[in-house]
Amino acid sequence: MTNYRIDNLQYCNWSEDIFKMNRNAHIDAVHVTIAYHEDFDEVKKNVADWHSLFDKFSSLIFHGKTFHDIEKAKQENKTAIFFGFQNCSPIEDDINLVESVHDMGAVFMQLTYNNQSLLATGCYETNDSGVTRMGKEVIKEMNRVGIIIDMSHSAEKSSLDAIEISEKPIAITHANPSFWHNAKRNKSNDLLKALAESGGMIGLSLYPHHLLDGSNCSLESFCTMVAKTAELIGSEHIGIGSDLCLDQPDSVVDWMRNGSWTKTKDFGEGSSDNASFPKQPEWFKDTLGFNNIEKGLKAVGFNDVDINGILGNNWFNFYKNFIN
């Protein structure tokens, strides 16, 4: 059996070095974020920039559109790049743009970033009213055209609503369980169980604000959390979505948090005296850390099938069912 390695969330400052790193780590597919706050025209520009990168680095990467491209990447020793949005801003207020962004290659779309969107509530809002009237319609349309609903940054009720409303399984591409580290962005046991029961996937995050002890999180602590999560929902629903933001200047995390919604500075998961991108843990400075996780999972008792599932095959199977 072929084993795939998939990192189901990165937002790096893309360069030849980063693409080489992913290949050196044998990463066959990466789901990359191409929108946080961008509207439709701005996303078109980002897609055009990616086409330029595909052209320039064609020996390392290409545009992934279906699960077949993950197989192709493995065969050709390249990385298939799948597009996704961390917000619904690219469809603006127009349900007809769902099909347009799918035509451009978007295969994942979060219904919200941290704030309330037109579709659902983000995890930083005080109150969560769930999936909205427009949200219900857009979920139907995403199901129809084949864009996966991603609730990584959404609030609890909104996420449970999305699982219930969607006719297809949904994803949480990058987050961790809150039983391990109770951050706003992490997910409750109830939500994780509902996600898994509906056939969905969670990509565990390596972003320090989502980790117990942050940048000082130990590999053992992370892998013990993976084991507990597997006990809770079954290891076949678990993958990796590292949320790696390598080589990004701090202005980018400031823009992620503030977009153009506030004139008062928001520090998101950080704080005024800790506003920068956090430092990655030593054992996951980049995707070569997949090798450390492999060892760590073995050390906490996982077998090879489960380890390969978590490091890529589970995402591959999800893509095979729903991005095809």
Add this chain to the structure above:
Amino acid sequence: MTNYRIDNLQYCNWSEDIFKMNRNAHIDAVHVTIAYHEDFDEVKKNVADWHSLFDKFSSLIFHGKTFHDIEKAKQENKTAIFFGFQNCSPIEDDINLVESVHDMGAVFMQLTYNNQSLLATGCYETNDSGVTRMGKEVIKEMNRVGIIIDMSHSAEKSSLDAIEISEKPIAITHANPSFWHNAKRNKSNDLLKALAESGGMIGLSLYPHHLLDGSNCSLESFCTMVAKTAELIGSEHIGIGSDLCLDQPDSVVDWMRNGSWTKTKDFGEGSSDNASFPKQPEWFKDTLGFNNIEKGLKAVGFNDVDINGILGNNWFNFYKNFIN
């Protein structure tokens, strides 16, 4: 003392006939809707269209910017036209556009139309999470630049939040009390009392879906409702916002309800077998109906000062305090 007549909400299919009607009814100021679903660029186009109307019909109308323009309109026997939005779509997701739309002449902005917006919850949503994180920031900015917060189409908690958060009184430009006609768009006693206690205004609506018995509502029933509302909150907080949509084709009400948020037809306050603009009651077919309301209010016992307040002076005082 000068008495003003103000209709604080119209969305007619603008023409010389409509402008003449308003002058024949001695309407000194009209707050006109220039956006339901339009984004910033689309609103710029609507403003340009209005400048063309101001030019073409300069003997009847002009662009109102402050309360002084209401005085000027009275003196010159014209109608001052004030711009407002029934949604926050013109500011898109950018707080910096609040000042830009004020520069274009916007003096009222609803935080929502019927659906959830980025700022607050509309009255047609199942759950109301109140004013959002971005909503709080935008209210501050609207207070700063001088745009009045209008909660006509917003849900209850969102409206109560807006009253509490705003440092200036807010408006409900066109709606009726739900004690009289329990429609989703009408307002509870609690909300009306909070509005008035904070110095806000409600413009009573003549749109049939907001009226008891719809198109067959009697003048007496309407004026009795005005008397009860005055008992509840004081007549000085009451004006008229007729919501007249004269000469509009039914395609317009369909667009108001559906915008581009759904592929399934939504009928809003209507229904599949009653999808059109409803017929105005006989005693308020157009703004000449202000004369009927004047008689009706006298018949239910209002004195002249209160009647002139309700027909325009109360809105004039509100403009004098907050649009200056």
